[in-house]
Amino acid sequence: MTTLIEITDYPELFSDGEPLGDRPLLVETGTLIVVRGESGAGKTRLLRRLLDLDPVPLGRLRLRDRDVHEIPGPELRRRLGFLPQDPVRFPITGREMLERVRGFSGNESRCVAQEVVADWLDRLDVTGLLDRPLQELSGGECRRLAFVTMLQLAPEALLLDEPTSGLDAKRVAAVVEVIQERMQAGCAVIWVSHEDTPRAFERAPEYEVRKL
Amino acid sequence: MMLGLQTTPAPPVDLDGVDLLLVALCVVVNALLSIRYRLSMERPLAIASLRTVVQLLGIGLVLKQVFAIDSFVLVIALLCLMTLAASFAMIGRVRYRFRGMLAVALGSIALPAFLMTAYAVFLVIQPPEWGDPRYWIPLMGMVLGNSLTAVSIGMDRFVSSVVERRREIEAWMCLGADTHEAVHDFTRSSIRAGMMPMLNAMTVVGIVSLPGMMTGQILGGVPPMLAVRYQILIMFLLAGGTALGSGIGVLWLRRILFDARGRLQRDIRAKGA
Numbered sequence: 001m002t003t004l005i006e007i008t009d010y011p012e013l014f015s016d017g018e019p020l021g022d023r024p025l026l027v028e029t030g031t032l033i034v035v036r037g038e039s040g041a042g043k044t045r046l047l048r049r050l051l052d053l054d055p056v057p058l059g060r061l062r063l064r065d066r067d068v069h070e071i072p073g074p075e076l077r078r079r080l081g082f083l084p085q086d087p088v089r090f091p092i093t094g095r096e097m098l099e100r101v102r103g104f105s106g107n108e109s110r111c112v113a114q115e116v117v118a119d120w121l122d123r124l125d126v127t128g129l130l131d132r133p134l135q136e137l138s139g140g141e142c143r144r145l146a147f148v149t150m151l152q153l154a155p156e157a158l159l160l161d162e163p164t165s166g167l168d169a170k171r172v173a174a175v176v177e178v179i180q181e182r183m184q185a186g187c188a189v190i191w192v193s194h195e196d197t198p199r200a201f202e203r204a205p206e207y208e209v210r211k212l
Numbered sequence: 213m214m215l216g217l218q219t220t221p222a223p224p225v226d227l228d229g230v231d232l233l234l235v236a237l238c239v240v241v242n243a244l245l246s247i248r249y250r251l252s253m254e255r256p257l258a259i260a261s262l263r264t265v266v267q268l269l270g271i272g273l274v275l276k277q278v279f280a281i282d283s284f285v286l287v288i289a290l291l292c293l294m295t296l297a298a299s300f301a302m303i304g305r306v307r308y309r310f311r312g313m314l315a316v317a318l319g320s321i322a323l324p325a326f327l328m329t330a331y332a333v334f335l336v337i338q339p340p341e342w343g344d345p346r347y348w349i350p351l352m353g354m355v356l357g358n359s360l361t362a363v364s365i366g367m368d369r370f371v372s373s374v375v376e377r378r379r380e381i382e383a384w385m386c387l388g389a390d391t392h393e394a395v396h397d398f399t400r401s402s403i404r405a406g407m408m409p410m411l412n413a414m415t416v417v418g419i420v421s422l423p424g425m426m427t428g429q430i431l432g433g434v435p436p437m438l439a440v441r442y443q444i445l446i447m448f449l450l451a452g453g454t455a456l457g458s459g460i461g462v463l464w465l466r467r468i469l470f471d472a473r474g475r476l477q478r479d480i481r482a483k484g485a
Contacts, residue, residue: 053382055475073474078388088383107388153388 001028002064004157004188005050010059012042014208025207027157032179032189034197037209043192044085046209047159050190051077063157074106081155085162087146089134094126094145097134101149110153120148123174140167147175157188165195176200224431236261275349284343291329291352295322298356305364308371310480312468320363320461324453325355332449351449354425358410358450359457366406366458370465373398375480391474392466399462406458410451417447 005027007013013020027033037043048054050061052068061068068076090097102111121127124144134142147163158179164172176198183189191197197204239261246253278286299317306313329352333339339347374381374395384394392399417423418440425446429439469477 051386052473053385053475055478069473073385074388074390077386082386084383084386088379090380090383101387101389104384104387104389104393106390110388149387 001030003027004029004064005190006060006062006065007046007050008060008062010046010061012046012058012209012212014210015206017208020207027188027190029156029186029188030183032183032191032201032204034201034204034206035190035192035209036194036206038211039194041209041211043194043209044161047082047161047190047192050159051080051082074104078107078110078153079156080159081150081153081157082159083143083147083150083161083163085143085165086139087142089137089142091133091135093131093133094137094149095130097145098130098149098152102152107153112152112154117148117152120151120178123178124148125171125174140171143167144171144175147178151178151182155187157190158182159190159192161192162195163191163193164198165193172198223433232265275345278345278349282345287343287345287348290345290349291326294353294356295325298325298360302360302364302367306368306371307483308368308375308480309483310371310469310477316367316461316464316468317363320367320457320464321356321359323460324359324456325352327456328355328449328453332445336445350425351446354446355449355453359453361409362406362454363457363461365409366402367461367465369405370398370402370462371469371480373402374469374476375482378476381476385474391470394474395466399466402462403455403458406462407455410454414447414451417443423447 003026005025007025009022010025011019013025015023015025025033035043035046045054049058050063050068052071052073057069063071063076063079071079092100098117101107118127121130124147126141126144126148129137129141129145134145137145143163144167150158160179163179164175167175179187179189180200191201191204239257242257243254245251246257274290278290295318298321299314302317302321303313329348332351333342333347337347377398381394381398385391413421423443423446426439426443429442430436434442469480471477
């Protein structure tokens with residue numbers, strides 16, 4: 001195991017009720033950590049800072065020994081697969097979304113094979129939705145499609161913001177199974193949620209974000 | 213003074229002060245409507261009418277002087293002033309404020325205007341005297357007016373799309389898109405929006421609308437076929453100018469609205485906010 005993500009000097013982070021202080025938060029390859037916090041505490045902001053989308057800097061955030069600010073934006077974001085809580089519904093269909101992402105310069109060489117994508121789509125039960133406009137889909141359907149869209153870039157880490165909220169037990173199981181497979185392939189996962197984590201991840205280390 | 217192009221010079225009937233007063237009566241219709249339906253347009257209408265008279269008399273006096281002095285430096289100075297005025301007018305039509313706005317406005321208005329006018333004068337018309345203000349000033353005025361519309365539509369569309377649909381742009385960037393790829397749809401639709409009015413004008417010209425400059429030339433005694441040829445020249449100049457202007461404006465905006473990390477400039481403010 002090697003450290004994939006390292007967060008230091010991030011004063012909003014707590015562990016067991018104590019501020020982390022100068023202890024780093026490390027996410028190793030193949031492991032999962034859970035980040036909790038009340039709504040508005042800054043959970044999503046932490047993910048946005050990792051993606052270098054938030055203009056207000058805080059702490060030192062590193063991806064494989066490189067500061068996130070030093071990695072070119074597109075490369076950084078393709079390596080950190082981000083699944084927002086409420087994915088944007090682009091004014092296109094799911095199939096068009098998948099294809100457009102494969103076509104971005106720099107993405108082509110990273111993308112997994114079409115058969116793998118088709119398998120994920122089947123297991124997450126969204127294959128039948130591919131030709132419908134995203135704007136007609138429910139929140140859960142949209143999130144599962146967004147999940148596959150992001151996964152096809154074979155990210156090294158997954159940043160998941162409330163990935164299972166509002167999904168029924170069967171869908172949660174399917175999502176968890178895909179995540180576990182990615183972890184076995186070496187993916188590091190940050191799971192942000194204020195709900196109970198699925199049983200499979202019950203024993204994952206937990207951190208808390210508090211607004212200062 | 214005539215353009216010196218017509219075969220049978222027939223100077224138009226003179227218009228004196230009384231004639232202008234008579235024609236100003238037309239605005240009474242606007243006033244009546246405004247009063248009847250409480251549109252509260254009386255004041256702006258009065259001011260706009262006054263501005264029409266004062267600004268046009270003003271430019272008339274300026275043109276008289278410029279034509280009399282016949283110095284190309286003076287012509288250039290006047291063209292620069294007109295460009296500056298167009299840029300400020302353009303900024304007034306965009307619903308957002310941001311850093312670097314004036315530079316984009318100036319650049320995307322000035323470049324097409326000077327380029328198109330120079331092209332028309334030097335390569336197409338080739339007047340006996342290349343610096344003749346009678347070609348430069350009206351031609352450039354027309355290109356400026358139309359670029360103003362095109363660029364302001366294109367810029368307004370782009371900035372408001374980028375601000376209002378910022379989440380979409382960020383979402384594409386999270387999926388590995390660079391800035392250009394993330395705003396691609398908005399770049400296309402904005403340039404298109406900027407070019408649309410001219411395309412529409414070219415479609416109906418001569419059928420639904422008789423352009424002002426052609427009408428003016430005909431009133432001035434120019435044979436219709438020559439006036440028409442000038443109008444065709446103008447239409448193509450305007451088409452090129454508006455396309456160039458909205459293209460430059462939108463592509464330049466795309467550069468300055470995002471920082472090196474692909475994040476949207478933070479101090480974009482809605483007008484009046």
